[in-house]
Amino acid sequence: MPSLKDVKMQITGVKKTSQITKAMNMVSAAKLRGAQTKMEAFRPYAGKFNEALRNISANMKSSQFALMQAREVKTVEILVVTSDRGLCGSFNTNIIRMSERLMKKYEAEGKKVSLVCVGKKANRYFRKTGKIRAHYIDIMGNFQMFNARAIAQDVAANFIAGGADEVQLVYGSFISVARQTPTTLHFLPVKSVDTGEEANTAKSGQTGAYIYEPSPEEIMDVLLPLYTNVMVYNAMLEVGASEHAARMTAMDNATKACKDIIHNLTMVYNKARQAAITGELMDIVGGAEALKG
Amino acid sequence: MAELIHLEVVTPSGPVVSEDVDIVSAPGYGGDFGVLANHAPFLSTIKIGGLVYKKDGKENYLMVSGGFCEVSNNKITFLVESAESGHQIDVDRALRAKERAEKRLAEAKSQAEKINMARAQAALQRALARLKVAEKSPK
Incomplete structure (x- = not known):
């Protein structure tokens, strides 16, 4: 039987932990709201952007743009986006595991793999592999479009220079507050947007009639880098929101677990107290009996 | 009443x-251009500058920075990195930014730092566009 004092101290300790997890839960809830608003504000931009890009690229040869050039794939770059901080359940682990699987798959095919890590978690995990080409840490807390632009530009430049023949993007996409799944997206070369059934039969007739200023090619030269920015920024936004949602859930679970532990410990404490009282009573009764005798 | 075009x-x-709105005028690749209702499908890149649109006879000004715009189906859509209306613009800050950029440009010329120069030039353009828009917008 543990001593009364030990149990009491344990209970106090767990209570304090639960205070912290509860506070973290509330902080994450507040931050999630911010991240979600930011993400939702970006959606119309991304949607309109893809629409416009589809319109232009529909009748254009993909080979004439550096960012769209499909080459024989010898080296693959994986752009991994995770959060900077932990304590958010299996969120980062899932992303990292997915990247690792992807990495192993490419290596089994005899391709070289390099990594670009966004977020401390990915960087710390992959550091020992020595495959990290570039890393961006401490930006997930508060990032803007220009952070995404810097990353996209670096990756695109490396792609154009031949440092990688294909780039995959792995991030945690935000499905709902309760669900975040790791996702892999084909990043570069930009595939001429799928000539989907409904989209193109209707639009191809129209696209030809567009007046372009400057030429369509020059517009594409501007649009394609922008497109990479949009992709990276979107991934970062989703990871940002997912991180907070995951942490909220994790901290909620932790607070619940704390409650359970406190409950159990209180039982132990009460039992120990009862045992002590019974023991004392026995002593007193025993003493009284002895005096009588 | 004249036909309208949907601006986004x-x-x-x-x-x-x-x-x-009635009419939109924006800083395109080859200079400012105006778009009225039922314009032909059109796609252009957008430079830093002032966007003007007229609605119910009233002119509204926006400062836009780089992006592009698409006209189709009587709808004009601007996708730009930032857009500010006149009353959102902090004139003092824009003035300071202008001075700073001008100073940098003067310095950069001697040092021939290309990247910084491009950045300062963009900053200067933004500051000038902001000032112009702020000046035209009703207080």
Whole structure:
């Protein structure tokens, strides 16, 4: 039987932990709201952007743009986006595991793999592999479009220079507050947007009639880098929101677990107290009996 | 009443304008261009500058920075990195930014730092566009 004092101290300790997890839960809830608003504000931009890009690229040869050039794939770059901080359940682990699987798959095919890590978690995990080409840490807390632009530009430049023949993007996409799944997206070369059934039969007739200023090619030269920015920024936004949602859930679970532990410990404490009282009573009764005798 | 065209200005931080207007004038690749209702499908890149749209006889000004715009189906959509209306512009800050950029440009010329120069030039353009828009907008 543990001593009364030990149990009491344990209970106090767990209570304090639960205070912290509860506070973290509330902080994450507040931050999630911010991240979600930011993400939702970006959606119309991304949607309109893809629409416009589809319109232009529909009748254009993909080979004439550096960012769209499909080459024989010898080296693959994986752009991994995770959060900077932990304590958010299996969120980062899932992303990292997915990247690792992807990495192993490419290596089994005899391709070289390099990594670009966004977020401390990915960087710390992959550091020992020595495959990290570039890393961006401490930006997930508060990032803007220009952070995404810097990353996209670096990756695109490396792609154009031949440092990688294909780039995959792995991030945690935000499905709902309760669900975040790791996702892999084909990043570069930009595939001429799928000539989907409904989209193109209707639009191809129209696209030809567009007046372009400057030429369509020059517009594409501007649009394609922008497109990479949009992709990276979107991934970062989703990871940002997912991180907070995951942490909220994790901290909620932790607070619940704390409650359970406190409950159990209180039982132990009460039992120990009862045992002590019974023991004392026995002593007193025993003493009284002895005096009588 | 004249026909209207639907104007939408969308930035990464959310839609800014979405309304039916009489005419839109914007800084395109080859200079300012105007768009009226039922314009032919059109696509242009957008430079830093002032966007003007007229609604119910009233002119509204927006400062836009780089992006592109698409006209189709009597709808004009601007996708720009940022858009600010006149009253949102901090004139003092824009003035300071202008001075700073001019100073940098003067210094950069001697040092021949290309990247910084491009950045300062963009900053200067933004500051000038902001000032212009702020000046034209009703107080």
